[in-house]
Structure formats: C-alpha cells, structure tokens
Amino acid sequence: MFSQHIDTAPVLEAFAKGGECPLCALRDQTEAEYLEQFLGGSVMVPAARVLVNEKGFCARHFAQLYESGNHLGLALMTHTHLKEKIAGLEKRWAEPRKERLLAPRRPRQPETGMQSCALCERLNATMDRYASTTVWLWKNDDGFRERFDGSLGLCVEHTEAVLAASPGNAMREAVIKLELENLRRVEKELEWFTLKFDYRNQDKPWGNAKDALPRAILKLAGINPRDKGE
Numbered sequence: 001m002f003s004q005h006i007d008t009a010p011v012l013e014a015f016a017k018g019g020e021c022p023l024c025a026l027r028d029q030t031e032a033e034y035l036e037q038f039l040g041g042s043v044m045v046p047a048a049r050v051l052v053n054e055k056g057f058c059a060r061h062f063a064q065l066y067e068s069g070n071h072l073g074l075a076l077m078t079h080t081h082l083k084e085k086i087a088g089l090e091k092r093w094a095e096p097r098k099e100r101l102l103a104p105r106r107p108r109q110p111e112t113g114m115q116s117c118a119l120c121e122r123l124n125a126t127m128d129r130y131a132s133t134t135v136w137l138w139k140n141d142d143g144f145r146e147r148f149d150g151s152l153g154l155c156v157e158h159t160e161a162v163l164a165a166s167p168g169n170a171m172r173e174a175v176i177k178l179e180l181e182n183l184r185r186v187e188k189e190l191e192w193f194t195l196k197f198d199y200r201n202q203d204k205p206w207g208n209a210k211d212a213l214p215r216a217i218l219k220l221a222g223i224n225p226r227d228k229g230e
C-alpha cells in the first residue's frame with residue numbers, strides 16, 4: 001500500500017484532461033521535463049551523471065537532446081559516456097573468441113528502441129509508478145474510479161502496465177472491459193475512415209472518424225503522429 005505522501009496530482013490531472021490515453025500524455029509531459037533536466041548540467045546530480053556515463057541515450061533521446069540546442073551540455077555528457085563506452089568495448093572485444101562463443105548470447109538489439117538509455121530508464125521507472133498510482137486511485141478514490149471507468153481507455157502498452165500493477169481481480173476486469181470496448185470503438189471509427197474514401201460514402205457524415213487514424217496509432221503505439229515534432 002502507498003503511504004500518504006504519494007503524489008497523485010499528476011495522474012488526477014492527466015485523467016481530468018481525458019483523451020485516448022491519459023498516461024501517454026503524462027509520459028510526454030514527463031519526458032519533456034527530463035530532457036530539460038538532463039541538459040540543465042548544474043542540476044545533474046552525481047547519480048544521474050553516473051547513469052548517463054554508463055547508459056548513454058537511445059536514438060530517440062539523443063535526437064531530442066540534440067535538437068534542444070544545448071550542444072555544450074550534451075557534448076560534456078556524451079564525451080564522458082563515450083570514454084566509458086570505449087573502455088567497455090576494449091574489454092569486450094579483447095575477450096578470446098572461444099570464450100565469447102561460450103558466453104550466453106545476448107539478443108541482438110533492434111535497430112530502433114530498446115537501446116540502453118539513461119532517460120528511458122528514469123522515464124520507465126516513473127511511468128511504472130504512475131501505473132501503480134492509477135491502480136491505487138481506482139481502489140481508493142470513488143470519483144477517480146468513476147472517471148476512469150467512463151474514460152476512453154488507454155493505449156495497449158499502458159493497459160498492460162496498469163494490469164501488471166493491479167494485483168486484484170476487480171480492477172483487472174474493469175480495465176479489460178474498458179479497453180476492449182474502446183479498442184473496438186476505435187476499430188469501427190477507423191473502418192468508417194477507410195469507407196469514407198469510397199465515392200458512394202462521400203456525402204455521408206464523418207461522425208467521429210475524421211481523426212481515427214492518429215487515434216488508432218496512439219492506441220497501438222502510444223504516439224500521436226500529429227504531435228510529432230511539436
């Protein structure tokens with residue numbers, strides 16, 4: 001159980017705003033805060049420096065940090081990380097070939113995502129906490145439960161996160177029901193979006209289908225392609 005000092009405000013705020021996945025919106029907001037913190041060199045506590053030296057950043061966050069324009073701050077962090085990386089590679093590549101073959105094979109990293117990243121690591125830890133907060137609020141705050149059960153659901157990934165954080169069956173059932181209803185809703189809206197391209201449907205009303213594609217992508221991948229670059 002959580003103690004009294006749990007910070008429920010960000011979760012309450014995100015769900016008050018609504019949308020196809022309030023936790024995605026909260027993640028985007030938190031990510032923007034962390035990007036700023038990582039570049040504000042003076043607030044980088046030693047623990048964060050150690051983490052950056054060891055992990056570096058994934059492609060997405062390197063690109064975002066680069067775009068933010070503080071090239072000196074990023075260069076300082078990247079330089080110490082690069083030195084540590086070279087030392088690690090030197091050691092790894094020096095291993096005799098035979099030993100390397102005997103060592104457990106590490107799965108090949110995908111071309112994007114899953115790269116070691118100091119920012120992803122912090123963000124994931126925070127989002128796990130927010131998923132637990134969502135569960136705690138659902139169980140302890142009647143108003144929140146009502147809002148959650150009447151919401152548009154979450155994206156698939158955050159549904160899984162909330163399911164992983166809810167040990168009891170009551171919320172599990174509610175989340176699954178809510179999510180399947182809303183995935184079917186978006187599926188129907190997306191279908192109508194495609195049917196609107198048929199000339200016979202040209203004059204029929206769009207209903208809610210006009211932005212069904214970005215909303216379907218958000219449900220599936222946690223990103224609204226229309227927000228990209230903003």
Ligand SMILES: [Zn+2]
Pocket residue numbers: 021022023024025154155156157158222
């Ligand atoms: Zn989400």
Ligand SMILES: [Zn+2]
Pocket residue numbers: 057058059060061117118119120121
């Ligand atoms: Zn990252």
